[in-house]
Amino acid sequence: MRTIDLRGKSFSPAELLAAVPRATQARAEALAAATQIVEDVRSGGEAALRDQAERFDRVTGHAIRVPAEHLAEALASVDSEVRAALETAIERVRRGSAAQVPAPQTTDIGPGARITQRWQPITRAGVYIPGGKAPLASSVVMNVVPAQVAGVTSIALASPPQAGHDGRVHPTILAAAALLEVDEVYAIGGAGAIGALAYGVSELGLDPVDVVTGPGNNYVASAKRAVAGVVGTDSEAGATEILIVADEGADADLVAADLISQAEHDEQASAVLVTDSAALAERVAERVAARAAITRHAERVAAALGGPQSAIVLVDDRRMAESFSNAYAPEHLELHLVDAAEAAGRFTSAGAVFVGAQTPVSLGDYMAGSNHVLPTGGQARYASGLGAYTFLRPQQVIEYDHDALARVRSGVVALADAEILPAHGEAVEARFAGAPGAERAE
Structure with missing residues (x-):
């Protein structure tokens, strides 16, 4: 896995979006x-x-x-x-x-x-x-x-x-x-x-x-x-992504195992570690190399981890890790942090957030009860994963009686006239034509 060193640098939101690893050509x-x-x-x-x-x-x-x-x-x-x-x-x-x-x-x-x-x-x-x-x-x-x-x-x-x-x-x-x-x-x-x-x-x-x-x-x-x-x-739930944010105390072997678990899906899979600990980054790189060499789909994993979409990213501190993760908007986000439960609320853009070292993405793939069909390619900044709501259409049902319509009659006509759509107002006026008190309600 390549290393992207962002330490000592300041990024605008646009620059941060440009810095995230993506296989754009693919x-x-x-x-x-x-x-x-x-x-x-x-x-x-x-x-x-x-x-x-x-x-x-x-x-x-x-x-x-x-x-x-x-x-x-x-x-x-x-x-x-x-x-x-x-x-x-x-x-x-x-x-x-x-x-x-x-x-x-x-x-x-x-x-x-x-x-x-x-x-x-x-x-x-x-x-x-x-x-x-x-x-x-x-x-x-x-x-x-x-x-x-x-x-x-x-x-x-x-x-x-x-x-x-x-x-x-x-x-x-x-x-x-x-x-x-x-x-x-x-x-x-x-x-x-x-x-x-x-x-x-x-x-x-x-x-x-x-x-x-x-x-x-x-x-x-x-x-x-x-x-x-x-x-x-x-x-667009495309080639899978995992982004892990980890601190110095994280278990490097677990981080490596989880990166590889998603890399085995496809040569275009993305596996990214973000950390403010150079020592952890080095340990994870060693464990990834060891595990990747012996896993069943070693060739596929090697292609995914060696692609432009995968990287170990070094940042200055937790705040920068949060900003990077929110810009990347990963499909799967794992937090291997000493205060993972407390920190989770600050990671706002992800298809699903897996909190703590004992909550791997593999759990969400099968048995967590959450859904594993999630947005990729940064779409988690504005899109959600699959759920019952995907198959539902919100629908408004409006019901007014005659007196209720009378109370807003003049407002409808005024706005219709202002927009030069007089037939809109006439459709309301037609309901009062010839009726007692046909003058507009004020």
Whole structure:
């Protein structure tokens, strides 16, 4: 991992944003490629999807719409410990998601005048589950459970066909879908899956969805940008990121283990340590080198840690660490600090914050009850992770009676005249024409 030394320097907010490590070129290339893939699916439908499956997944002749028997077989054969873990994760995420559904609120603006704020579920959701380098069965839970909690009744799930499984979706992913009673599943991968969910594929009986969600690589995240405006999307949950803020007392081996845990996802994964301790930085670098050499995905980890998106960042003090972290806005933020619980409130921009050495990101990936579909690429400065609210639309219901309308009649007409939109005022006046006391209420 390279070292970025920011000590002894002063940064404006813009300069700090420029100093954070990002793989900007990779993201730009992904956007161009993903946009073309999405357009191919929009215009070419099933034929385009089959071409992409052959090119990217080395699969031909597979059933794109997953038959019901594949789901049943996968659930019957899934390892019992994996099934138990999935069931526990489902229960925990369901409880965590339930807290994200607001109750309707009615505000009485005045006598006979009220506004009700309600949250309506979307009609149809499309969820994407990665299955390339890692078959993320846990992502089935993280996507489907919040949608179900929100009240979504139609859910389509897409995941790549697997060459090693005769073109089927990975069996653990199918088992998780079956546990959640999702029966509309498609063997489609990458950016093409996002395009298919957004535009629909009539030959497959795949109807367009209202919202597309799910994690993936930079191509999947870029495809969401390509379909934005056609459908709603969650945040662009692209190649994973971890930023760890640690002080002198942190356990270097735990910090190294957590950096590597996210680097194993993908060569484009980002792993960043921010510390004001040069001694800790040196210890972590040593432990990263030792652990990275013996982990199962050592080559992938080496590529991620050696890329421009990963670094050890040296800062002067805690305040600068906070500023750097908030500018970076990581997907996952871990605080290995002696006062982590107290300090957490000052780290305001992160997809999820993991407080203390005993709360690793791996916990959030599976069993914490939080959601692991989170914004990447700095979007945590303005976007949130996936939740039940992703599948809800806030909706205002306005109800005035005649007397309540009379009380604001003159104000509506005055503003309509000021904006040179007289028909607006006339629509109100029409409700009083010929009525006793037709003069305006003052």
